[in-house]
Structure formats: C-alpha cells, structure tokens
Amino acid sequence: MVTVVSSRTVRPPLRPRRRIPLTTWDVPMLSANYIQKGHLFHKPTGTLLPTAAHVVDHLAAALADALVHYYPVAGRFVTDQHYGDGEQGDVVVGCSVSIDCDGQGVQVVHAVADDGVTMADVVPPDVDVPPVLQSFFLLDGAINYDGRNHPLLAVQVTDLADGVFVGFSYNHALSDGTAFWGFINAWAEIARARLLGSPREQPLRRPLLDRWSPDGGAAAPVVLPCTELSDLIERTPQTLLRERMLHFSSESLAALKERARQELLATGDAQGAAALTRFQALTSLLWRCITRARRLSPEKETTCRVAINNRGRLRPQLPAEYFGNAISTISTEAVRAPELLERGHGWAAAAVGRAVAAHTDAVIRERVAALTAKPPERDPPAYMMSWHDPCGTLMGSSPRFDMFGCDFGLGKPVAARSGKANKVDGGTSLYPCPDGGGSMDAELTLTPEHMAVLEEDEEFWAAVSPDAPAQVGNV
Missing domain, CATH: 3.30.559.10 (Chloramphenicol acetyltransferase-like domain)
Structure with a gap:
C-alpha cells in the first residue's frame, strides 16, 4: 500500500548515558503492542515546505531538538539479571528492565501511498476505518518488549495525493498517553518555531523523567521472578475485527x-x-x-x-x-x-x-x-x-x-x-x-x-x- 522512499535515524545531539528503571506501572506494558497514533494534514502550500521530502527533513530536524529534553525516547531497553545466594554460589533470582539512554535513535521513514490515495480515502464518513491506514504505521505487530532491539519511537511520513499522514509507533512501556501527547506537542511546538524562525510561544515544559516511587525516593526497578524475562512475555495473535x-x-x-x-x-x-x-x-x-x-x-x-x-x-x-x-x-x-x-x-x-x-x-x-x-x-x-x-x-x-x-x-x-x-x-x-x-x-x-x-x-x-x-x- 506504500512505497518507502527513504529512512533515517534521528539522534539527540547529547547522549546523557543514564539508565531509567521501568517500575510498577511500566513493566506491565511489556506484553502490549506499541501505541500507533497518527495525524492527517493538508499538503503544505507555499515555499517553506515545497515537497514531502522537505516536510520529512523539517520534522526530523525538530525531532532532534525535542530529543534533547525527551532523550529516553531515543533509547533502547536493556535487561539486567539479579542474583541471590544459592547452594552452588550466586544464582539468578530475577530480571528487570531499564531504558538505556545512550542516544541509539528514532527511526523516521518517508513513504508514498500507492495508487493515488487521497485524504478522503483515509477518513471516509460513516463507514469502517479503511485498511489502508494500517500501512501508515511502522513496527506493526511489535510488542513493547521488542524495544530492546527496535526503536522506542518510529515515525512514518506518508505522502498522499493531496495530503500527508504522520504515523507514530511509540513504545507504551516508555510512557502512557498523557506523556506521549505531551512529547508530540512539544515536538510540534519546536517544529513550528523553527519553520517560522521565531521564538517558541512559551517556554518548553520540560518532562519529569525520574520515575515515581511510593516513598518519594529514587525509584527501584521491578524485579520479576524469572531467569529470562521472555518467559513472562506473551504474544497474542490479532483477531479479525x-x-x-x-x-x-x-x-x-x-x-x-x-x-x-x-x-x-x-x-x-x-x-x-x-x-x-x-x-x-x-x-x-x-x-x-x-x-x-x-x-x-x-x-x-x-x-x-x-x-x-x-x-x-x-x-x-x-x-x-x-x-x-x-x-x-x-x-x-x-x-x-x-x-x-x-x-x-x-x-x-x-x-x-x-x-x-x-x-x-x-x-x-x-x-x-x-x-x-x-x-x-x-x-x-x-x-x-x-x-x-x-x-x-x-x-x-x-x-x-x-x-x-x-x-x-x-x-x-x-x-x-x-x-x-x-x-x-x-x-x-x-x-x-x-x-x-x-x-x-x-x-x-x-x-x-x-x-x-x-x-x-x-x-x-x-x-x-x-x-x-x-x-x-x-x-
């Protein structure tokens, strides 16, 4: 349904090199799928963004700036084993997952919809959601645990006959919808300011990255009682809906x-x-x-x-x-x-x-x-x-x-x-x-x-x- 034109990896200019543990509310998401949300836009007119390729360049440059503050989005998951005493010495008693914030990067893909797909084809009124939408998102079928090897965010910019669809595939173990939309809006604000060559409308509300703990101190990772975390991960086939x-x-x-x-x-x-x-x-x-x-x-x-x-x-x-x-x-x-x-x-x-x-x-x-x-x-x-x-x-x-x-x-x-x-x-x-x-x-x-x-x-x-x-x- 789409033809890929280009793909790139966007990284933050700084690499904080820190780890953020997944805690009580994060770990249960590991078996769920990535969040897949997206926006339909009119095709830009004028000289600032004359082609879809310029749109992709613009979004990627603004994304790099946004990742300065939201650097966990450019990371990957890592699994740590936890040890305890056994009769034969130290034994593995559990595993935990953290976000390795080493700037591994976000994937940004430019694609073109086949066969002249229009905006009206994407949002027809009073009918089922059209299957073409499924081709506008990356990492289809990936679960959040796959964030060990996959980007925690993958963006596909799809060029339509008369519009542009920007699809976000976002790891749900990284954050919930409130934080996700906060990130998307911060990215958009940075992009808009870059395009207009003007200061942002208001100072960026920086995210609070430290995880919550009940006692108010530093959050500890959730240690799950298994030698291999994959033992607890479930992949459920999708049903016809x-x-x-x-x-x-x-x-x-x-x-x-x-x-x-x-x-x-x-x-x-x-x-x-x-x-x-x-x-x-x-x-x-x-x-x-x-x-x-x-x-x-x-x-x-x-x-x-x-x-x-x-x-x-x-x-x-x-x-x-x-x-x-x-x-x-x-x-x-x-x-x-x-x-x-x-x-x-x-x-x-x-x-x-x-x-x-x-x-x-x-x-x-x-x-x-x-x-x-x-x-x-x-x-x-x-x-x-x-x-x-x-x-x-x-x-x-x-x-x-x-x-x-x-x-x-x-x-x-x-x-x-x-x-x-x-x-x-x-x-x-x-x-x-x-x-x-x-x-x-x-x-x-x-x-x-x-x-x-x-x-x-x-x-x-x-x-x-x-x-x-x-x-x-x-x-």
Missing part, C-alpha cells in the same frame, strides 16, 4: 447525561445523579449496547473497564509533566448481562462513576504495594490481549488529550487515527474532535458478527451524530 469512528456531538452527550440523571433521580439516587459526567453517560451507552449486541447467555457476567490517570489522584499529586506510565485500569462491579440491560442507562453510568470515585490515593498505593511485595510469576497485569474479558468492555485513550493542538508548521491536523495495535472486541478509544466544542469521537472495535448486530441497535444510533465532515482536499 471491524473498526468504526463514531461521532458524538456535545448536544448528544448532554442528552445522554440528562437521560441518565433523570433515571437515577427516579430511583432515588440523587448522589449518583449529581456526580454524573458526560464520560460516564457515553461509557454506559457503549457498555450496554455492546453487551446487547453480543447476545450473551443469561448467566454471563460483564464489567466495564476504564484506563485511568493516577497523576491527579495521588497525594501529593504527580505533575502533569511526569514522563512515564501513571495509569491503572479500574472496573465496575460485575453484573449479569440481562441485569445490566434491565437496570438501565442511569444505573450503568453511576456504576462507572462509583468505580472512578473509588480509585483513591490509598487504593493506588495498595495496588503498588501488592505488586512490589509479590511480583507476578506469570502474566503480569497488563494492557495485553489475554486478560481482556470477551464479555466485558474497555474504555481507553481520552478526549482530554491535546491531539489537535500539535501544529508542526503544517497547520492543525484534519483528523487523528490509529493503527491496528492493541485492539480488542469491545474496546473503545475516545478522541477529542478537531473543532472542539465538547464533542467526542469514539473509535470502536468489535468482531464482524457483533458489529453487524450493533448496526441494527436503534438506541445506539439515536445517540450517534452524523460525522462532522472532515475538511479534506486542497485548501
């Missing part, structure tokens, strides 16, 4: 929230009604309608799991600039599938709210302490496919991420899309909308069978708004 981008306007989200509020007030749950958010209301709709589409047997139980940011929940809080993983997954209480549907929209929204409210500093520290005291011997809790309950749903990403503020000098992105990594049946990733205004886009993946049933769900499609037309083509 359909994927759709769904638009929910601010008015639709407000109506979902109000419907849930009225249902809760009718049952006497004034506290739940007062605490409702639009996120809870949308999550309730997805959880219930996906469960209905699966036509589960009456005895089957279902839960809704949500990826949640720990930064603001810790005491003291972690700063927004914390560069690493600081997320957990939380879960609603389990409920039998028929009961979930019978209890209604309001109850499901409140159940999500209870799970969020219960995730306090004390709970976070209890989880960390449990994993520190007894690291998992098999299948560490991770964002990997094996633990996903085929009867449950999963909400990831966040509409709070600044996905559309990152102007590299190409103008603001027209659309944000992802590759096929880390997709599960019943998984949803939330995006802000390019025009803001409180709307959200939901990237939903289901098996073909389940998606076909969902497409006949009247309640669901009554809440889905017509796609805001993407401003594609030449401007």
